[in-house]
Amino acid sequence: MKLLLIEDDTTLFNEIKERLSQWSYEVYGINDFNHVMQEFTEVKPDLVIIDIQLPKFDGFHWCRMIRSHSNVPILFLSSRDHPTDMVMSMQLGADDFIQKPFHFDVLIAKVQATLRRVYNYNTEQVSIKTWCSATVDFERNTVSNEIGSIELTKNEMYILKLLIEQKNKIVSRDALINSLWDDKRFISDNTLTVNVNRLRKRLEEIGLGRFIETKVGQGYLAIEEDSP
Structure with missing residues (x-):
């Protein structure tokens, strides 16, 4: 499955990509934060992971834009601990919210659980x-x-x-x-x-x-x- 990671921290992006790639996910990033929706359309991801604090526009803006075109599952990442961030992300249609710093095993488990729930990707798929x-x-x-x-x-x-x-x-x-x-x-x-x-x-x-x-x-x- 293809995952789009909208994250401007290069070090964190590479760490997340490496971990998720070990589970056979194809992880794509954003090359130009002025054209996030264009790159989203080109990748056609099965799941999107978005940081809240981004250049140009924040993650909430891109969540709104994605939701206006697609029902793809969305997970938010945030280093901010204000409860309104979580409420806002859920109201915009996000599927889950992960607080930074996080354990990579938790992120992977949430990605797997979301994909299973949305695509019925469960233990019986490969019999x-x-x-x-x-x-x-x-x-x-x-x-x-x-x-x-x-x-x-x-x-x-x-x-x-x-x-x-x-x-x-x-x-x-x-x-x-x-x-x-x-x-x-x-x-x-x-x-x-x-x-x-x-x-x-x-x-x-x-x-x-x-x-x-x-x-x-x-x-x-x-x-x-x-x-x-």
Whole structure:
């Protein structure tokens, strides 16, 4: 999916672009803040992220302009902490508001949740995936290999999908919690631990438990093969 990031801070723009690109999003910026709408039309983004403080016109102005032409989801970024900013952004039709400074995992989780909600981009969109020589069926909530087949709860399968989509990369606890929270599944840190432990025990039944690793103080990792 294509994301348009309307942000004039080059350092922050590059950091956000790098993080979102790791999740396979195409991130575009604005080359000329005099022609934001022209560049918006050329990119045709699936989601827009707008900073409030911008050169020429502020983010509220561009939100109004975008909303007059499109229903594309919009997320606001702001270093200002006045509650009227959040109220104004919602009144203009924004989908969410993120306060600076923010944790990148929170931003990514909000982007994912918004895209799922708007485009029905959910765990069932890609129904079958192969991981560690096993077949993972997201519609039936099953994982099968030559040893056997297990059925997972929806929460367990949702966590497994988030992990194997980023296989061999650490997914932080904050990213998991925020993604699950926005999906209205659960918000408790302890509940996340319980669900991951239960998922690992279920995977052990078909010899895959060792492929879900806990990285203390960081998060969880789904590996494609045994670690060295």
